[in-house]
Amino acid sequence: MEQKVKWSEFIKSAAGIEGWIDDDIPEVLFVGRSNVGKSSFINALTNNKKLAKISSTPGKTRLLNFFDINKGLFRIVDAPGYGYAKVNGKMKEQFSxxxxxxxETRPNLKLVVMLVDLRHKPTTDDLGMYKYLxxxxxxxxxVGTKLDKLKQNEIKKNEKxxxxxxxxxxxxGFIKISNTDKRNVNEVYDEICKRLEVNPEV
Structure with a gap:
């Protein structure tokens, strides 16, 4: 499989507006439940296993993490996973x-990639996030994750x-992917570039 992301780099983490990057590079926000495989997907998309830290403890991301893709083509902004029960009320409020x-206020934000688990019905948190967006x-x-975990006859039924x-x-858009075998991962990159109106072949 041709690797479309030739360059990826962690830039910084930020909790609030004072930490955001002041330029006009478009940003793509990645959201999803704590155990949906968001960090693994970012690493599969960028072919960089060490880019987004994968924790055995769901809900570990506490900040917005900014990643440069293809030297300023766009940025991925990785948000804290939502719906993790062990996060206390005050912390949930800070996340919120x-x-x-x-x-609501970031002019660079041009697109949201929302990850859901293909194996299961979306949760109340998933539904709330989608309605919010x-x-x-x-x-x-x-983006439906864990495609490799489904039998062929389950795929269409679960997508519906x-x-x-x-x-x-x-x-x-709705794209079904596998972080394990990287099925359709490049499709997500192409879709992002199409939505941002940037050249995917840089």
């Missing part, structure tokens, strides 16, 4: 404030279940 501030009219690509539960809009 940070996410609200970023999603739609309320603020943010363009979304839904997810589409119906979230009430996906026709304008929202």
């Amino acid at each position: 404030d940070m996410m609200n501030q970023y999603m 739609k309320y603020y009219q943010l363009p979304v690509v839904v 279940m997810i589409r119906d539960t979230l009430e996906l809009k026709p304008s929202d």
Whole structure:
């Protein structure tokens, strides 16, 4: 498989507006439940196993993490996983404030990639996140993870279940991927570039 991301680098972490990067490079926000495989997907997409830290403890990411893709083509912004039960109320509130501030006021934010687990019906947290994104009219690509865990006859049925539960809009993309064998990972990169109107072949 041709590797489309030729360069990726962690830039910084930030909790609030004072830590954001002041330029006009487009940003793609990655959101998803704590155990959906978000860090693994970022590493598969960039072919860099050490880029996003994968923890055995879900919910470890506490900040927004900024990654440069192809030397300024765009940035990935990795958000804290949501829906992790062991995170206390005050911390959830801080997460919520940070996410609200970023999603509502960040001019660089051009697209949200929302990860869901293909094996399961979207949770209440998934549904809440999707509705929130739609309320603020943010363009979304839904990425279904763990494709390799499904039998062939389950794939279409589970995609329909997810589409119906979230009430996906026709304008929202839906791509099924596997972090393990990297199936369709390049499709996500191509879709991001198409939405951002940037050249994927840099």
